[in-house]
Amino acid sequence: MGVPRRGSSFIRKRRIAYMGLGVMALLLILLFRLAWIQGTAGIHMSVYGGHSLKEMSARQRQEGISIDSGRGQFTDRHGQPLTGGVVWAPVLFPDVDGKAALHGEELAKLLRTNKKQLLTRWKGLQSPLIWRDGRGEPVQINPNEAGKLLKLAPSLIELVPYAKRYRDLPNGRQWLGFLYERADRASELPMGAAGLERTLEPLLSGVGETFVSRFVDAQRRPLTHIPLRVSAPSNGHYPLQVQTTIDLPIQEQIEKLTESSHLAEGAVVVLDAGNADVLAMVSRPFYNPSHVDPKKKTDWSNRALKAITPGSIFKLVTAAAALESGVVQPQEQFHCHGTYGKYGLACWKKEGHGTLNLEEGLAVSCNSVFAHLGERLNPKQIQATASALGLSRTVGWQERNLAGLPQFRPLDHEEKGAVFGSHTNASDPGVRVQTAIGQRDVLVTPLQAANLIVTLLHDGQVHAPRIVKRISYADGSTLLELPAHAASSPEGSRLIHTSTARTLREAMEKVVTQGTGASLRNKSWNLAGKSGTAQALKNGHPINHQWFIGYGPIERPRYAVAVLVQNASTHSANQATALFGQVMDLLAQSS
Template identity: 50%
Template sequence: MRLIRNKRITYGWLILTVLIAILTMRLAWVQLVMKHQRVPGSRHTMVEASLIQRERGIVLDSGRGHFTDRNGKPLTGNLIWTAVLFPAGEKELKGAHHQVAKLARILGTDKDQLLETWGKLKEPQLWHGADSRIPRSLSKQQIEQIRELELPKLKVLPYEQRYGNRLSGMQWLGFVSGQRKESLFFQDYPEISGTSGLEKTMDSLIRGEGPTIVYFPVNSTNEVIQDMKPMVKAPDNRYYPLRVSTTIDIDIQRGIEAITEKAGMREGAVVVLDARNADIVAMVSRPFYNPEQIHPKDGQWENRGLKAATPGSVFKLVTAAAILENGLSSPNEHFHCDGEFGKFGLSCWKKGGHGTIDLREGFAESCNVVFATLAERLTPQQMTSAASALGFGQTVGWQSQGFLGLRSFAPLDHEEKGTVFSGSVDASDAGVRVQTGIGQRDAAVSPLQAANAVVTLLHGGVKTKPRIMKQIRYANGQLLQDTTPLSERPLGNGISRETSSILLEWMEDVVQEGTGSSLKNRKWTLAGKSGTAQVKVKGRARNNQWFVGYGPVEKPRYAVAVLVENRSTNSSNQATEIFGQVSDFLASVEAGSGSA
């Protein structure tokens, strides 16, 4: 019996020893191996996850890539200093009554409101005031005053504000969803993704390697442990996030925004292209939007520079090009306009008519009778071919197949093709062609297309592809990818160099003696084409007002398209005036840079 008992004891010790060895090996495995493994569904290791359970973190930087203008000036990423409130009990706040009152004065808020907000906190929160969701930037003086208060539940931290809390017409830049970073970091950082504009089209390339977070150790009651230093966690990668250089000139962009604001322009767009290569230098869309505070129902985030609208007489560029290319008229052919076309209920914009005029004069005066007569001569194919050669009825923005591994890459988000003839109409009907030939009915053109058509003419009929993205660089400045300006001469039924030259001369006539004569005394000699389109807005008759053109005539530097939408039918052409102001501004910019 004693032998059996001894054997049992020996076996027991043996089993215990084996269990201890297994447990020791398991602990070693966790410490040496599993601590580096990521928690399923998380970007954190097991050790990091355990730390998060007893720490509270504030996201200071999303880690997302940034955009710059063509001169390297930042379009996103503005470092500010802001206050962070940590949860505090009602008793604690009452005990610091005088300091909280001083803090309220420093922050420019109501003391009772501050106490109410602070007292309800369950998590740390970046201070953004009661009337905003955007963290408030602190001045140097405010920072010093706050630190002097020595409030234990208040910190001042740096924070990356992606856009800045301001209205702008930069809808091409877009905005991101999930960018609200004032909340606590409990598990994983909320997914941030581009929702519109370049933020959307570049999303897969600029997401980065993760956020920068500052962690504060807390005790079991969620209070910050003051004698323990906070820890900052940030990605350590010299290549990411990427930096995207655009073709935009932010100074020109903001200058034109100011022009439209002062002019009282409510709806529409201004597009400025570099006449040398069709690069997008500025694209202003109205109404303005704030990318930090998006209200989807308002539609302010839509880029009207890319949306197709009824072009009115701007479309007469197409009709004139089709007539000249097909030899259906000559610049010296004469027409008689008495104010009425006599068919399809069409009349000229000038009461009593223009009398007897030739084709060149008809273009300068934008005579509807002349162009209705010409449109009747054209076949639908002749009209659509000329429109296509100028870039109408299609997207014109720079695109690439296989760019950095992407199957199809188009930086311009939601660019509309526009239309010449609707698929539901019979384009062989003369009435349809006549109305389309003067830019009414189903004709639709975007401001980008209109400006690009001018660049195409300046290039002798070679169709250009506007860029908005110039290059992509790694975080260390090393070049990742350049983009090359694209252009093509359409095969077959394009627009010849001769026709392009004639149309450019006629656009000069528009300013010198036609519908754009108010532009004669600007800083540059200008050329262009005006347009007024009749539209219906909520059942009311309204006008789209256009002016597209270029300058200076002697050495074209910029092509500009201005669209002012939803104007009163008896109002003057605001687009022409804004075109003149924009041209003067561009002339001043060029003179200042020594390029004029």
């Protein structure tokens, strides 16, 4: 006997068999033993649908189990499934006569367990059970094993097409989230605990489960002449399907890159340079959505949405603020001697950079140049420019009063970051100097950092990164379209000037051609960007957060990318720059 390949085929065959052969036999049984509940229009046999006397009587003659929660599914931008899939799993029915013991050793081997454990569990069964492995995953039966398994325990084991939501593998898709069971709900249906599973919960929950069941006699022995029955909701609009903006091949390849480059903690975000759609978002360390401990947030938290010290990538904001407020001219000359002379500040280049202008200072990431700018700027100018560029606020796609939800915000727990701390004296010039180089209280998420690049490519227009594109009914018709759009601007804010955005783009090109990103000069595309190293403490020990953000190709930008490497050794080279180059090579090959 072979195992059918598709669950839908199995269900159709079972329904046809039931309608064509089982109805007459079932009616005869019911006429003989339950004649008093007989109806003129036939007997409704939906085991899990309602609460009529007819249904309650039928329920006493059946044993069943859920094989699909009816929850909505996710796909990538091309329609490739991100959730869902069918595996053929064994269902054990109560063994009232102890027949399973006759072939205990052979059954245990096929079910990936030992004889004692199998028979002990089987003996205590009061209802059907999907047999699972030690990790709680349904045991998958291959075609070569199916016939033998069913022959060893006829009527005690059935193979059913079980809907498996996730692949049982670690990955960096924390934006998708995971599910957990809530015991306080009568139905015990899964609820979204994080990511899109949580933010889209009201739409994903569906209209009911699919059950497979069998009929038994008064002693709970199976009625073998009546086939298994599948009961499913009859609403053709559900389950819904959510099409994301994610490009699954790119997501998977970047996940592999983070593995091969030994990235322990951090994130990689790839946005479409045209409209800020999220094409890939990888968070390290990986998590396994099939096996999540909700208490261990460090595993399943999405680091791409968590704010962290940005270091020198924030110099793009400082430069923009200085240009917008007129406290600097592009060709003004600065002098870097290695030490700044106050606030304990020094440039990373001990011997100094010599004489250089703003653009050159940004290319080589000179601390002295930006310390001067920090002293000249006031707190309001720095804060206003950061906000105008999409920082210190959430930027993910959102809409009010959509699909009955007061606030529709797909990106889960996106942090807004900060420029100045709530208790910081921003009027202190020493505070502003530290802020100007991306230290002190400045916090930025990798998503914001990638979106900052998109903003500069669009001459200061902030887009709202989108991760959900379309929500469809089961028949393919559209429930919701979620169009790309600009992010809402804070009250009183204005866009930066086109000339400012152009100056910063030219400076980012020089970062690669003659600055801190020189290692990227021989990549598949001509690239531009900005590196950053933020100093921090972890458990009392100094560590660095390494960044590189940028775009490519320069001639016709297609992708904006942010790479964050967290908690790196203070003596290590900038791993983020190297990984950024690998990501861009991958994108060039995929184009």
